[in-house]
Amino acid sequence: MLNQSYQNLRASIRRLMDSGATSSEQLTRLESELDAELSWATANRVELALVDYYDDVKLVTEWQRRLAEIDNFPAQIAAFYKEQIQETELPVVRSLMSRLVFDLQWVIESKRVVRFNENRMRRNIVATSLCAFILFFSPSISRVLFSLEFENLRFYYTFTAATAGILGAAFSQLTSIRSRMQAARVDQMHAISQLGYILTRAMVGAGAGLIMFYLVQSDLLSGAFFPAFIHTPEELL
Incomplete structure (x- = not known):
């Protein structure tokens, strides 16, 4: 062109x-x-x-x-x-x-600016989603491939909750790229497509995941919909 x-x-x-x-x-x-x-x-x-x-x-x-x-x-x-x-x-x-x-x-x-920033935002969010996906399943992968045991279940739970929150935040951003670009002004598009901004949203997701974990663990949220916690590493698989 x-x-x-x-x-x-x-x-x-x-x-x-x-x-x-x-x-x-x-x-x-x-x-x-x-x-x-x-x-x-x-x-x-x-x-x-x-x-x-x-x-x-x-x-x-x-x-x-x-x-x-x-x-x-x-x-x-x-x-x-x-x-x-x-x-x-x-x-x-x-x-x-x-x-x-x-x-x-x-x-x-x-x-042209919208297209460029939309593509960059999509690449950054996809990369964040893939990293979060790998992190979320890394405990299970480590046990299966490397026979690593998790003696500290509290760390396992908090890690899983945080990475689940990151994964959820990344997925939410991925499904709303077009609407967010349409709502943003031209001078805002560069900022919201930056990796730092996307990682900040991911950290918010991690915080939300940890809050949900502590609410479930303290029995403030309970019922058939919420998971039951295990108490020994052998029950992980």
Whole structure:
């Protein structure tokens, strides 16, 4: 997509050069920016700068074409541009066109940020879930594969409760990625996708698991739904 955008921008610059309506030196400077760096920031900057060099026909054509994309905007911004559809004063149209291009770039960049942070958040949560899953079953795996005995049952219970809480918190985060991204602002997405934030939520889950363990152990919670505690290591398997 980025390469295609660069090709379109170069083609637009060459058409403007061929038309002779604009100083070729200024357009050459814009083209040199494309040659210097391959990035969306550069592409957006050049695209926005080109609006000032459009002739009248190109300006009106691009204005009408870009107006077809305003449905991607929030309702209030889309309503503003719909009110400007009948504008015919070219200086006003050029000013509106610059703003429209900027707003469209912002929408596209926002979607790119959302995708990037959503994928990073998913990777971090999956990694946390796998680690929690392995930790949760590590006592049983250790007994089966390495014949390790757990003499301290209290440690076994607290470890199991904490890792169960982490596993539950990770699963909860995994099922709510999309809704949390939709509810977050663009400036919040980077923070909530960080591994540190996800591990903090996992620690909250560990604390919840330990609280539940102590409530069950103290018989504040009891019944057929809750497990019965064993008292000897031999009963683990």
